[in-house]
Amino acid sequence: MIETILKKNRSTRGFDETQKIDRETLERWVSHTRYCGSASNRQPLKYCLLHEKNDVEGLLSLTKWAGALPNEHLPKSNQHPVAFIVILNDTTISNGRFVMADVGIAAQTLLLSAVEEGYAGCMIGAFDPNKVQAYLHLEDHLVPRLLIALGKGTEQIQLVDHTDSIQYYRKDGVHYVPKRTMDEILVEKE
Ligand SMILES: Cc1cc2nc3c(=O)[nH]c(=O)nc-3n(C[C@H](O)[C@H](O)[C@H](O)COP(=O)(O)O)c2cc1C
Numbered sequence: 001m002i003e004t005i006l007k008k009n010r011s012t013r014g015f016d017e018t019q020k021i022d023r024e025t026l027e028r029w030v031s032h033t034r035y036c037g038s039a040s041n042r043q044p045l046k047y048c049l050l051h052e053k054n055d056v057e058g059l060l061s062l063t064k065w066a067g068a069l070p071n072e073h074l075p076k077s078n079q080h081p082v083a084f085i086v087i088l089n090d091t092t093i094s095n096g097r098f099v100m101a102d103v104g105i106a107a108q109t110l111l112l113s114a115v116e117e118g119y120a121g122c123m124i125g126a127f128d129p130n131k132v133q134a135y136l137h138l139e140d141h142l143v144p145r146l147l148i149a150l151g152k153g154t155e156q157i158q159l160v161d162h163t164d165s166i167q168y169y170r171k172d173g174v175h176y177v178p179k180r181t182m183d184e185i186l187v188e189k190e
Contacts, residue, residue, distance in 0.1 A: 007159060009111050010177060012120035013065050014079040015151030021051055021083040021119065026150075029113040030085065033106045039098030045106055045145075048086040048136055058135060059084050063147060064126035068167050081121070081149035085110055086132065088142045103145045110148050120153030 026049045033045070050056050060081065066074045075081065087106055089099050111121050124147040132144040155175055162178040169176050 005112055005115055009108075009115045010120070010153075010155075010157040010159070010175075011122040012151075012153040012155050012157065013074040013122055013175075014076060014153065014155045015081050015120070016154050017078060017080055017082060017151070019082065019152035021150055023049060023051055025117070026051060026083060026085060029110050032113045033109050036102070036105045036109055038102050038105075039094075039096070042094040042096075043102075044090050044094035044099055045102055046088040046090050046142060048088060048138070049083070050086070051083040053082075056081060056084055059086070059132065059147070060149075062127050062131050062135060063124045063149075065122070065124070066168075067126065069170060072170065075149075079154060080151075082151040083149075085148040085150065086136065086144050087146045087148065088138070089145045090141060091143055092141045100145065107146050107148060114150055118152070119150055120155075121148050121150040123147070124149055 030047045030049070033047070038044070050059055057080065060075075066072060087103055087110075089095065089103070107123050111123070114121050127144070127147060129144045132147070133140075133142070136144075138144075156173060157175045157177060160176050160178050162180045162184065166178050166180065168178065
């Protein structure tokens with residue numbers, strides 16, 4: 001059921017480091033993005049896969065996690081992701097205003113693919129594209145737009161209806177994610 005997997009797909013910031021993800025698995029998830037919509041069918045996205053510990057740790061050091069929970073220092077030192085998929089924009093194909101729509105569709109596809117196989121992940125937008133580009137020794141026309149951190153999730157995460165704040169929070173070891181209710185997101189035509 002689509003609803004079940006969507007609810008299960010929570011941004012996860014703690015992983016079991018003993019559970020690795022091999023390149024073949026990452027390639028399978030990337031292959032699913034080939035079936036995604038793309039504005040004018042330009043398909044300007046490319047993917048760089050990291051699963052070796054040193055590579056993952058190096059990229060991790062260029063990222064920021066859970067800005068709303070600075071005291072948590074996530075991901076914790078023994079709960080790092082074991083893989084990253086770097087979503088790249090090949091600007092020689094397109095650099096137009098729909099590229100980020102393509103990125104979002106691809107990112108969700110990658111996460112749902114991982115979740116279907118019992119893994120978890122987190123989209124990471126808090127990084128300096130120039131630094132990531134340099135770290136990966138990419139040519140100038142390949143611009144990192146979004147990172148997907150991946151692994152076997154260890155966190156307990158719960159969706160809750162939004163009441164007073166949309167800020168995610170942690171209580172007694174559980175990560176809570178408020179979501180706006182249907183009443184809030186449906187707009188009637190005048
Ligand atoms: C485009 C995008 C960028 C994000 N960037 C980050 C990030 O840099 N660091 C982080 O910890 N979480 C990041 N997230 C995760 C959001 O914080 C998360 O989606 C939100 O808290 C709601 O939780 P949920 O994904 O479980 O519904 C990002 C999510 C999206 C969609």
